[in-house]
Amino acid sequence: MEKKTKKVTRRSLLKSVLSFSLYSIIPIQLKAFSFFGEGNFSIFDTNKNNAMNFKLPELKYAYNALEPHFDARTMEIHHSKHHAGYTNNLNNLIKGTEFEDKSIEKILISKDLPAGIRNNGGGFYNHCLFWKILSPNKVDPSERLLSMINSSFGSFDKMKEDFSKAAATRFGSGWAWLCYDGNGLSICSTPNQDNPLMEGACGGKPILCLDVWEHAYYLNYQNRRPDYILAFWNLVDWSVVENNIED
Numbered sequence: 001m002e003k004k005t006k007k008v009t010r011r012s013l014l015k016s017v018l019s020f021s022l023y024s025i026i027p028i029q030l031k032a033f034s035f036f037g038e039g040n041f042s043i044f045d046t047n048k049n050n051a052m053n054f055k056l057p058e059l060k061y062a063y064n065a066l067e068p069h070f071d072a073r074t075m076e077i078h079h080s081k082h083h084a085g086y087t088n089n090l091n092n093l094i095k096g097t098e099f100e101d102k103s104i105e106k107i108l109i110s111k112d113l114p115a116g117i118r119n120n121g122g123g124f125y126n127h128c129l130f131w132k133i134l135s136p137n138k139v140d141p142s143e144r145l146l147s148m149i150n151s152s153f154g155s156f157d158k159m160k161e162d163f164s165k166a167a168a169t170r171f172g173s174g175w176a177w178l179c180y181d182g183n184g185l186s187i188c189s190t191p192n193q194d195n196p197l198m199e200g201a202c203g204g205k206p207i208l209c210l211d212v213w214e215h216a217y218y219l220n221y222q223n224r225r226p227d228y229i230l231a232f233w234n235l236v237d238w239s240v241v242e243n244n245i246e247d
C-alpha cells in the first residue's frame with residue numbers, strides 16, 4: 001500500500017514537471033524564435049510559384065462548404081475576385097522592384113512601404129491567413145493553446161469577447177487579429193488591408209484573423225456584422241491557429 005502511494009507520488013511529480021515543460025518552457029522557446037529575423041521566410045511559401053509571382057492559394061474546402069455560416073456566393077467572389085485581385089495587383093506592383101524576390105512577410109515588414117504594395121500585399125497575406133484558419137469542421141483548441149489563451153485573457157470566452165469587440169468596432173473596412181508576441185497572445189484590429197506586421201501597426205505575429213470588410217459578409221448578413229462575427233466562431237480550426245505560432 002505504501003509502495004503504491006509512493007509510485008503515484010512519483011508519477012504526479014513527473015506529470016507536474018512535464019506540464020511545466022509544456023506550458024512554461026515552450027512559450028520561452030517560442031520567444032527565441034525570431035519572426036523578424038534575416039532571410040526569406042513565409043508561412044505562405046507554397047503560394048509563390050517562382051521567384052517573382054505570388055499565387056492565389058487554392059482553398060482546402062469547396063465554396064459552399066462553410067454554409068450556412070459563410071455562403072457559397074460570397075466565398076466564391078471573395079476568393080476568386082477580391083483575393084485574386086490583390087494577388088495580381090501585388091505581382092504587378094513588385095515587378096522590377098526591390099520587393100520582387102522577397103517573401104510576403106519580408107515585404108510587409110519593410111519600412112516606408114509604397115501604399116499600393118502595402119494595400120495589395122496586405123490583401124494577399126491577410127486573405128491567405130483567413131482561408132487557412134477556416135474549416136467546415138470546427139476544431140477546438142488544445143490544452144496547450146487553451147493554457148496560453150487563459151494566461152493572456154483569463155478565459156477562452158473572454159478572448160472571444162475581446163476579439164469580437166475588436167471586429168465589431170473597427171470602423172469601416174479592416175481586420176481583427178489574434179497575435180503572438182513571443183510571450184503571450186494579444187488582440188487588435190487594423191484598418192483597410194493593414195496587418196500587425198506592418199510599420200506602425202499593432203505588432204505581433206498574426207495567428208488568427210477575421211475580415212470585416214463588407215465584401216466578406218454583405219450578401220448574407222447585410223449590415224449585421226455582429227451576426228457574421230458570431231458565425232465565424234463556428235468555422236475556426238484552432239489546431240491551425242496553434243500551428244501558426246510556430247510556423
Ligand SMILES: [Fe+2]
Binds near residue numbers: 082127215216
Ligand atoms: Fe476580404
